[in-house]
Amino acid sequence: MVKSPTEKKVREPLFHIVKRDAIPWWKAWLIRIAAVLIALVVVAVITLVMTGQDPIEMYKAMFDGAVGNSTRTWNLLQDTALLLIVGLAVTPAFKMRFWNIGAQGQILVGCLATTFCMRTFTGKVPTAVLFILMIAFALIAGAVWALIPGIFKAYLNTNETLFTLMMNYIALNLVAFFCFRWSKNSGNDVIGIINRSSKTGWMPDIAGNKFLLNIIIVAVITVAAFVYLKYSKHGYEISVVGESENTARYIGINVKHVIIRTVLISGALCGLAGFLLVSGVHHTLTTDVEGGRGFTAIIVSWMAHFNPFYMILTSFLIVFLEKGAIQVASAKNLQLDDNFSDIVVGIIILFIIGCEFFINYRIKFKSKDKAEEARE
């Protein structure tokens, strides 16, 4: 006869994975918050074991670096906005499954176009016209930079990932070339602050605050992007094309047309980010003016599931960690360098991304199985 389950000597797997049904939003957020807390504990243990430094002090330094004083706080908010706009820029393309990893190049040509306008038109046209020119040039430059791979994708089905990546290098070297060309003492590649005394073409202060206008512009774009993606016919077409080109063809959407229109928007927004970086923040052009945002924005967009409002959170989180990490590396009471602070940031982000697995799946352990059977 059959042996009873209790005496069986069969090897049972320790656990197995079960797909979850959609879970309520608050539970999902509980998991995410738990992931952050666990990450902080893990980081604390690693810090203690590897470096012998006080993890509490390290976390203090992190907060200090991010929001330690009002300048730091404003910088944090502005950098969040600048990362957010790039995240918003890549999102329409991503929703369409067009893997635009060329945001870096598109931002850089936007910076280049803005710088060109500032250098060429200052004093020749009224300031208002100068701003219109700067914005128009930046939008067009970014759009063109995205349009080129877009056309190839739409008509020849080339791989947009490689293509946009290559366009980054071209943009980077174009910027390097013009830094050399426009440098004050020819050969040292430094353009220097443009219109330092007159501040022509600089984004104006609002109530004496030089950060505020950048942030307001990005806030408006965030709302617009949300509405565009969710409530406009264009946004609807983007979702259909991204999900299934066959469905798009079936209902008569011109897929090529949608691809090109969407990459134009994506590129133009990157160009606008370039304008903000030059006119609103740096007032000069260098090869690292873009600051890696083109790639970081990909994480921002994905972590937020392409939702513009969630992107506010994800970009804030990433900028917060980056700012904190800089302070951790330089704090005098801690003997930690930037390599270690990068490890810290890496672990925290890994936990945040990794916890999505637990939102979609559940792990069932065997002990639980047995307990359930016993009850039966």
Add this chain to the structure above:
Amino acid sequence: MEKAPAIELKNITKTFGRIVANHNVNLKVNRGEIMAILGENGSGKTTLMNMISGIYFPDSGHIFIDGKEVVIASPKDSYKYGIGMIHQHFKLVDVLSAAENIVLGLHGKYNIKEASREVARIASLYGFEIDPAKKIYEMSVSEKQTVEIIKVLYRGADILILDEPTAVLTPQETAKLFAVLRRMKEDGKAIVIITHKLHEVLSISDRVAVLRKGEYICTLETKDATEASLTEAMVGKKVALDIDRADPVDPEDRLIVKDLDCINREGAKVLDDVSFTARSGEILGIAGIAGSGQRELLEAIAGLQHVESGEITYKDPKTGKAENLRDKTPMQIRQLGVRLSFVPEDRLGMGLVGSMDIIDNMMLRSYRKGKSAFLQRKEPRDLANEIIKSLEVVTPSATTPVRRLSGGNVQKVLVGREIAATPTVLMAAYPVRGLDINSSYMIYNLLNQQKERGVAVIFVGEDLDVLIDLCDRILVIGSGHVTGVVDARTTTKEEIGLLMTKSVAHGEGGELNG
């Protein structure tokens, strides 16, 4: 003492999220017996078999092989216990030969000659026809299936599970397969066959286990069972199994296809000189082995497939004007005022967008309406609620992504939308594939209603019994050719079966014995 069954399942439960795929299922299969697992789609047949073959792991319950409890945590474990599963979708490497596919993944010395000899021995033992050196991509569907079966036998399987093995076969090929299965049974193998075709259950199995919505209902001796009793066990409540077919009223030519030629991406001719006429108030069935050009034909009419030569003409019912549809995009066809609805074979990949909710899927055809740059969701919402109500779509709400719905409900959403467009031509490709009996009959009735409204319905189907019961005329195609047009009221399954294989060369269609 009674011999222990080859395989026994006790209280097997498996859930996916909120969905209970199997709940306390009990099952016994003896050696030298063919057991049929019968159930509607979504009743958990495949899930259950996937647990035996190590693809899923049960949440609770016990599995016994020859009376000993075992744990099957991976397909490897399942091989170890002599279980072999033949999946519905073949898992073969196209560019390798039959013998190479059979030894693929096995440990030990790689000796293709010896393997070929062993394959030939197995084949002659059970009456398979196989050429071990033939490449998979040169094979017909039934040959590929043969390779799959020999593959598991080669690995020493004596418990065989076949998941809907007849879905892709012609009646003649099915007969051959059944002959082989009977010989394996005589050889003492335990065979489990998953199906939802009643007549097959009756002709091949010794016992039949019925599942309904994940629950184990009963096991019957096949000799005591009838189609009616099986249906009742499977569906729970009685369904009318006959379709009320009215004679076409004043049929007029609506869609005329003439000498149509199409070439697929690989450059092969998929439609060759296809000509037919679809009439209003009539259901034109299209029968053929899967992949004989049915999809290309419908897509060519819908403006989705490039046409090499030929004509597609639409006759407007009001004006009587003839419109040329060839080389028009779906958009242009609609702008001509042609009310052509199309239920494509690939529901979630073409007819609907899986991640969107029912409301947004309702908009697919109509979202462009109006000058505003923004979407108008009121009408689609009303339509979604109406379809959910009138077609009994089982869904938590109209804002549930259609991907989360079961196959039958997905199809109701799609067919509902296409019918809501009040078409004059309605094309449906395999509209009941994967649907349970209740949903299937609802779809048949909808098609029938459309016909009675004067719509020209084109219905591509695979179940010949249904084609014969539902359609007025049946167009049979084989390898891209029209091999015949028959009157559905007078034809027989055998006649259609022969026409289906007619243009397939190599004399395969001729072998009816077996």
